[in-house]
Amino acid sequence: MQEGFIDYQKVLENEEHAIKSTQSVIQKAVDWFRSKSMFVLAYGTGCGAIEMPPTFTSRYDIERIGVVGVATPRQADILIVSGYCSYKTLKRVIRSYEQMSEPKYVIALGSCTINGGMYWDSYNTIKRLEDYIPVDMFVNGCMPRPEALIEGFVKLQANIKDAKREAGYIRYREDNKFYKNNQRKIFGENIEPSYEANFAGMNQ
């Protein structure tokens, strides 16, 4: 081997760098397809939403890595929570998240979703988003540039492809009590959303 070059074969064969995966071959293929087509819900909370138009349009053109915007939660795979969440916004975020079909992932954009950011002493803004909905990828910064958001997408793609981490929606299903208790703590008992059909109003 020539001096100054990395022996990639050796790196790959090293146990430390080997991808420890329990996926079957078909699951691997499914995850690969999944990572290459991510549909993002066109929804913005807070000031971070202003970074999304350049990310999705010709300047940074995120569609080249397979990320597309869609209009409704039922078609979407990814929810970007772009900035601070007030109580009122969080209710809508949770409602949108629960309407999305699985598999679904959440990207939290900006410092406010991590520890409150500049709204750390606000009476009406939540401090840690992952207490209320599971977060798959944090992108820090105030505000993060579109490059940072793209890096977040790429890392999330790698996570999906190699199944390195347990996806958020599985946690949401298994630890549902934890999330619901936290939501109940700030919304009270009349927690939205209620998915029971309103049959009384149907005959009117």
Place this chain on the structure above:
Amino acid sequence: MIKILKKHYEIEEKGERLFKIYIKKEDLLKTIDFISLSSNFMTLSQISCADWIEDEIFTLNYILTTEKRDKNLMVETNIPRIESKLPTLLNIFPQAEVMERDLHEMYGIDFIGNHTLYDFALEDWKEIPPLRREFDTLKYVNEQFDFRAGREDNKDVKAEIKRRRAEAKRLKNAKK
């Protein structure tokens, strides 16, 4: 136009473009109705409120503006903090609806005659209105939320800036 008003009210000139009238809360509707009809301060642009907890009053400023938006007139009135009530301005200015709804939510002021005084930006708010000064925001935040670890060593920003500037100045002087 301000000359006509000067015949009826004591007007304090705060500048070339800003005037102020002090009135009692009983005269509020009458005064604002008169001003909007007889002068060119024809629309309401804002209602502001200040909480003077030491004097037990709220100070409300109704800011009226001209058609060209070049001059402002502030109509100031005081109301007690306890059982604070005022008549609504809905019949004169329809845009007052949202402003009064906001003040009701943030300060708990009742506007008699306004029927939209329910939840606005704060949904399911159970505490006292948050902009009243007896509401301890920091205490509420610490009780309500869990913070991520790592905030313990945060510094007072203003003190830190002052310290760094002093240090930079000291280094600069030492070089000379």
